[in-house]
Amino acid sequence: MKSINEQYQVTDEQLDAATRFVNSATNEVLYIVMSATEIGLEYKVTWNRNLSRFACDPRCCANQHGLCCWHIRSALANEMLYRQAKRDEVEAAARIAEEKAEYERLMMVPSTRYTEAEIQAAQKRYAPRPFSILKEATSSAKPLSAVMSLTSAATAPGGSHPGSWRRLPILHS
Numbered sequence: 462m463k464s465i466n467e468q469y470q471v472t473d474e475q476l477d478a479a480t481r482f483v484n485s486a487t488n489e490v491l492y493i494v495m496s497a498t499e500i501g502l503e504y505k506v507t508w509n510r511n512l513s514r515f516a517c518d519p520r521c522c523a524n525q526h527g528l529c530c531w532h533i534r535s536a537l538a539n540e541m542l543y544r545q546a547k548r549d550e551v552e553a554a555a556r557i558a559e560e561k562a563e564y565e566r567l568m569m570v571p572s573t574r575y576t577e578a579e580i581q582a583a584q585k586r587y588a589p590r591p592f593s594i595l596k597e598a599t600s601s602a603k604p605l606s607a608v609m610s611l612t613s614a615a616t617a618p619g620g621s622h623p624g625s626w627r628r629l630p631i632l633h634s
């Protein structure tokens with residue numbers, strides 16, 4: 462794809478020389494383009510609705526000779542860049558709205574609810590305890606059956622392990 466400079470035959474300096482203005486009452490767009498040769502001289506490039514094209518300032522010499530001066534080319538290039546930026550903005554806004562909706566859908570998933578007993582058991586289990594080798598040794602020496610039942614409770618589907626997902630009970634009234 463051609464660059465905007467190539468497409469409109471303008472340099473970066475010429476692109477930067479133009480500033481977009483919009484009349485808030487009529488929505489008319491005009492560009493003020495700084496002269497490259499005369500400091501302080503500004504050309505007014507206006508949109509001609511009847512001709513559907515930009516027209517340069519009457520003081521512009523290049524334009525008087527029937528040429529499409531760089532002021533007009535710069536205004537055109539800037540207008541294209543402006544419209545592309547607007548389109549990108551709309552796309553980004555739509556994407557953000559989509560992501561927000563997706564997030565809200567996800568947040569509506571019912572959360573896992575813990576019973577009071579499960580919360581208390583977890584609080585007890587994860588509460589800080591003073592470290593003692595003797596205590597650790599005795600507590601780890603659980604009978605095998607106790608270890609087995611703990612493991613199966615944690616892995617069984619619908620088990621009461623607080624970290625696992627559970628199917629919510631269906632209430633029959």
Ligand SMILES: [Zn+2]
Pocket residue numbers: 504517518521522523524530531532533
């Ligand atoms: Zn001009």
